[in-house]
Amino acid sequence: MALRDQPYIPLYVQDFMTDEKLSECSAESTGVYIRVMCIMHKSQEYGTVLLKQKDKQNPSKIKNFAVKLHRLMPYSVDVIERSLTELVDEEVLTIEGDALMQRRMVKDGNLRLIRANAGSKGGKIAQGKSVAGSFAKAKSKAKEQAKEQANTEYEYEYEIEDEIEVKGTKKRMTYDDPGFQAFWSAYPRKTAKANAFKAFEKLNPDDDLMRVILRALSRWSKSEQWTKDNGQYIPHASTWLNGRRWEDEMTHEYKDPQPTNIIL
Numbered sequence: 001m002a003l004r005d006q007p008y009i010p011l012y013v014q015d016f017m018t019d020e021k022l023s024e025c026s027a028e029s030t031g032v033y034i035r036v037m038c039i040m041h042k043s044q045e046y047g048t049v050l051l052k053q054k055d056k057q058n059p060s061k062i063k064n065f066a067v068k069l070h071r072l073m074p075y076s077v078d079v080i081e082r083s084l085t086e087l088v089d090e091e092v093l094t095i096e097g098d099a100l101m102q103r104r105m106v107k108d109g110n111l112r113l114i115r116a117n118a119g120s121k122g123g124k125i126a127q128g129k130s131v132a133g134s135f136a137k138a139k140s141k142a143k144e145q146a147k148e149q150a151n152t153e154y155e156y157e158y159e160i161e162d163e164i165e166v167k168g169t170k171k172r173m174t175y176d177d178p179g180f181q182a183f184w185s186a187y188p189r190k191t192a193k194a195n196a197f198k199a200f201e202k203l204n205p206d207d208d209l210m211r212v213i214l215r216a217l218s219r220w221s222k223s224e225q226w227t228k229d230n231g232q233y234i235p236h237a238s239t240w241l242n243g244r245r246w247e248d249e250m251t252h253e254y255k256d257p258q259p260t261n262i263i264l
Contacts, residue, residue, distance in 0.1 A: 003112050009041045010108060014232055020195075020239035021090045025083075032083035033092060035073045040105055046112075047105030051098040062088065065100050177201075179210050186217050188226065189234040196237035203241055216246030 003010070016022070022030065040047050051061070055068045066081035073080070084100075087093045094101050180200045184193065205213060220226055226234050235245075 003109050004042055004044070004046050006041075009037060011037075012104070015104075017232060018189075018235050018239070019092070020236050020242075021092050023235070023239065024090050025086050025092060028079065029083040029086045032073070032075060032080055033087055035075070036069065036084075036087075036093070036100075037102060037105065039069065039072050040102055045099070046109030047102050047107075049100040051100075061095055061098075065095075179205060182210070183213065183217070184237070186214060186221070187237045187240075188221050188231060189237065192236050192238060196241065199238040199241040213246050220245070 022033070025033070036049070040049060043049060049065060049069065051064055051068065055064050057067065058064050062084045063077075063081055066077050066084055069080050069084075070077045075083075084093070088095055092102075094103060177197075177200070180197055183200060184190075184196065187196070203209075220240075235243075239245075
């Protein structure tokens with residue numbers, strides 16, 4: 001069954017709740033975004049909304065997408081256009097040519113096709129063989145092939161986070177800054193290390209600021225917001241740094257923490 005034929009949409013809840021790009025968008029844009037994903041889930045090309053020639057009535061592509069989506073959701077064209085502009089600016093959604101797309105959904109759809117094709121090949125290999133277990137063996141081989149292709153598909157965005165793209169090539173990042181090492185060691189959510197390092201470099205904290213950051217991080221790590229629901233609401237480290245979250249007011253319980261034992 002294709003993903004678009006399923007009655008539910010695969011939604012990665014933790015990724016959605018802590019998406020640093022989406023967190024920069026308004027509540028209005030977030031509501032439109034959820035509707036857009038539902039429409040993309042039913043699209044022929046999974047994860048996309050395509051403009052046909054008849055949809056191209058305005059010089060602005062976002063305006064054309066807004067008019068098209070207006071027929072499919074209970075919001076005005078102005079609301080949709082305003083939300084799409086914000087979502088595209090924050091890179092939550094992407095426009096490529098005549099396609100509005102959500103990259104994670106597109107990759108999920110492609111991965112599903114890869115697995116389905118690999119499984120089909122495995123079934124054909126096994127067909128007609130009389131040796132017991134030949135189908136299971138072929139199916140296992142097909143799964144391995146699908147896994148290998150899936151890892152290749154996802155390796156840059158989701159797995160090899162220690163690499164960055166520089167002029168079309170990949171360059172391994174090094175994290176030899178002792179201040180960043182102390183921060184990363186203390187931060188409870190080990191996700192998107194490369195983005196965290198770039199945010200840390202941009203901040204370039206001196207020793208005094210590092211002490212403030214680590215003390216605040218110690219308080220946040222004990223806070224109810226971060227400890228509830230298995231840490232579901234802990235943001236990415238880059239979001240925490242870029243938002244200067246150490247300056248946020250804590251609850252009274254954590255305003256006067258004990259001194260940390262971290263030595264810089």
